Amino acid sequence: MSAVSTQSVPQGKSLGASLGASLGASQGISLGSCATGPKIVQERGQREVFCGLTGIVWLHRKIQDAFFLVVGSRTCAHLIQSAAGVMIFAEPRFATAIIDERDLAGLADIDDELDRVVTRLIERRPDIKLLFLVGSCPSEVIKLDLSRAAQRLSQQMTPNVRVLAYSGSGIETTFTQGEDACLSALVAQAQRADAAQKPSLLVVGALADAVEDQFRRLFAQMGIERVDFLPARRAADMPMIGPGTKFLLAQPFLTDTARALEALGAQHLPALYPLGAEGVAEWLRAAARAFGVSRETFEAVIAAPRARAEKSLERWRPHLAGKRVFFVPDSQLEPPMARFLARELGMEIVEIGAPYVDRRRLAEELALLPPDTPIVEGQDVERQLDRLRAARPDLAVCGLGLANPLEAEGFATKWSIELVFTPVQGFEQAGDLAELFARPLMRRELLEI
Ligand code: SF4
Numbered sequence: 001m002s003a004v005s006t007q008s009v010p011q012g013k014s015l016g017a018s019l020g021a022s023l024g025a026s027q028g029i030s031l032g033s034c035a036t037g038p039k040i041v042q043e044r045g046q047r048e049v050f051c052g053l054t055g056i057v058w059l060h061r062k063i064q065d066a067f068f069l070v071v072g073s074r075t076c077a078h079l080i081q082s083a084a085g086v087m088i089f090a091e092p093r094f095a096t097a098i099i100d101e102r103d104l105a106g107l108a109d110i111d112d113e114l115d116r117v118v119t120r121l122i123e124r125r126p127d128i129k130l131l132f133l134v135g136s137c138p139s140e141v142i143k144l145d146l147s148r149a150a151q152r153l154s155q156q157m158t159p160n161v162r163v164l165a166y167s168g169s170g171i172e173t174t175f176t177q178g179e180d181a182c183l184s185a186l187v188a189q190a191q192r193a194d195a196a197q198k199p200s201l202l203v204v205g206a207l208a209d210a211v212e213d214q215f216r217r218l219f220a221q222m223g224i225e226r227v228d229f230l231p232a233r234r235a236a237d238m239p240m241i242g243p244g245t246k247f248l249l250a251q252p253f254l255t256d257t258a259r260a261l262e263a264l265g266a267q268h269l270p271a272l273y274p275l276g277a278e279g280v281a282e283w284l285r286a287a288a289r290a291f292g293v294s295r296e297t298f299e300a301v302i303a304a305p306r307a308r309a310e311k312s313l314e315r316w317r318p319h320l321a322g323k324r325v326f327f328v329p330d331s332q333l334e335p336p337m338a339r340f341l342a343r344e345l346g347m348e349i350v351e352i353g354a355p356y357v358d359r360r361r362l363a364e365e366l367a368l369l370p371p372d373t374p375i376v377e378g379q380d381v382e383r384q385l386d387r388l389r390a391a392r393p394d395l396a397v398c399g400l401g402l403a404n405p406l407e408a409e410g411f412a413t414k415w416s417i418e419l420v421f422t423p424v425q426g427f428e429q430a431g432d433l434a435e436l437f438a439r440p441l442m443r444r445e446l447l448e449i
């Protein structure tokens with residue numbers, strides 16, 4: 001096993017995407033429905049998505065004293081390096097421990113090899129306080145037990161370093177599930193708060209620091225005293241969790257994390273997701289209600305930023321209203337994005353494809369979608385592309401692997417991964433979010449002239 005950090009890598013579509021795509025090979029389509037919401041069609045076939053390792057790209061920036069050690073192949077190393085880029089002035093906070101032929105042939109004890117790599121890393125990097133061992137397709141295929149390795153290494157390195165494990169593999173997952181798996185691992189190891197502890201608000205989902213600061217200010221103005229964010233910026237600041245914890249999801253793809261929080265007694269506050277002026281207002285309102293904030297105080301606190309958000313959308317509405325948008329499954333952000341585009345910018349939704357649709361955590365979003373919007377859970381990429389070509393939407397929101405071929409066919413596209421990389425939550429970011437969708441349309445209009 002050898003460790004690889006940053007170095008130049010080939011450009012272009014990663015093998016990670018193609019391997020992830022080749023693994024969901026069962027064919028078929030079936031009808032499903034949600035007891036309280038619109039009909040959702042389920043589709044199973046070849047997928048075209050990135051794997052959960054991609055989450056390291058934003059998580060390593062968020063948790064400032066964490067390190068992500070992928071235990072995988074050279075393909076995994078290439079994926080993560082191409083996605084995260086090379087940091088020239090800072091030491092990288094991710095690397096890949098490559099499983100090589102000696103490990104696979106049993107010529108080396110893989111646990112010993114991993115211990116050696118981790119020990120060397122921690123000796124060289126005393127700034128690391130939280131180490132994630134990130135599983136991959138290869139480590140799962142050879143049944144490498146990274147949870148046990150994390151426990152063993154954590155015991156050896158306590159109290160200086162905590163070691164956790166999660167899976168970022170591309171076997172039956174999509175790229176945002178990497179964050180869900182990472183946050184679930186943090187919840188499993190979180191300190192328990194007892195029932196006597198004062199109620200606290202927990203915002204769950206990695207947010208840009210500037211967005212987090214804006215939300216903190218709004219909650220403070222409402223008088224909500226105890227607010228934590230998961231993940232915290234530093235390992236030592238990870239929140240305590242218990243029956244007094246009420247949590248808002250900042251991202252719709254955190255199903256397992258939400259379940260883990262509920263298992264510890266925490267209470268989910270159902271709400272729209274904080275995208276667009278309406279989404280942010282309703283998301284904040286859920287917290288205000290749960291913490292007994294008066295209606296007057298709530299309205300006074302959000303009045304000015306909501307007005308700014310609504311104003312910022314005006315600029316982009318002429319470019320988007322009446323335009324038809326098609327979502328190809330990728331980020332799991334598709335339903336809330338579609339709600340935002342339809343209700344606040346007047347776009348027409350042709351189809352919402354999403355890798356997974358958690359009906360419970362998306363109930364508020366699904367209820368606000370235009371009636372009869374086709375929603376497809378899962379993917380059969382060829383069938384979906386056929387429908388897209390037949391519908392000729394003005395804009396296709398899709399993964400990187402599909403964007404270039406679709407552009408070549410004359411479609412305007414938006415990479416859905418940008419919706420995760422870019423700060424888009426919150427009132428102050430509403431205009432930026434609309435701009436992300438408007439730019440490709442404006443560019444195409446210019447080209448057509
Ligand atoms: S985890 Fe799997 S899908 Fe992701 S880069 Fe590694 S081999 Fe490819």
